[in-house]
Amino acid sequence: MSGVEPVRVGVDLGQGGCRAVARHGRSTGHAETPGFWAGDADARIAEAVAGALADLGPLPDPDPAVLVGVGMTGLNGRLPAPGALGAGLRALGRAGRLRITDDSVTAYLGALGPVAGAVVAAGTGAVVLAADAAGRTARSDGWGAELGDRGSGHWIGRTAIRLALRDRDRAAPGRLADAVTAVWGPVETLPARWRADPPTPERVAGFATTVADLARAGDDDAARIWRRAGELLAESVAGALFRAGLGAAPVPVAGTGGVFRATDLLWPSFTAALRAAAPTAQPVPAAGDPLAGALALADAPPGPFAALTVQTDFDAKAEHR
Structure with a gap:
């Protein structure tokens, strides 16, 4: 690698999209590509890195090194295999x-930094990670849409659709049922269309925005769904804290991801359920998002998460030696 200031790139690959940010000095570049469900996650990440570097513009230093930090969904707590992604990055022509x-x-890392505590990330899916000062970690949920992701955007969207169909069967359809018809089409043909063209989890999760609008407009069923989502996320946090040996510790707990943007609907039930399950836990606002955490990972060692991180060098010239 050259001795000039490196370019730092953070990548957040989620179910609904892949975001990247590149920084060099005062310059910043951004890019977005399709997410996990678009297939070939390594290609999506490499495209996002290339796009962010292109958006960064000309670099004043000759051939600066590129330091890339990636957080990706779909690993379910397993270590990643960086071979294909490394090859994609080598194709960029940089070391x-x-x-x-x-x-x-x-x-x-984006929400709390390398300190003891717990973070729940709730977007399309939901996962909790707790860590103590010695690097012991515990993970809760993150099982995916069909097996878990309790309290996630997908859970909210699916629960609302199911509740609307139940109310229709009871001859008591409300605003949720009207919203389902408006977004998903006639309910009579919904099962057949769902089988023929199953919606991806992020599409179902997108319906959570409609449910939030209904809740804010005074729909009790929609509000109850969001309250229950907060309770489920808090239950997952408490489980991770106790498994990490932090059940009685006064550690910070932060929530991040798209679901937590609806703080008016989610935060009251989340904090109340967390106080009941882990009274010493201290709910705090997230300092930054997962993309900020990926950028921090690119820039500095992963601290207590070294055992969960794979590091490798890439060099475009290596392929020609």
């Missing part, structure tokens, strides 16, 4: 370093 980890780690 650099890749650090790649589960998106729960970058969500944690």
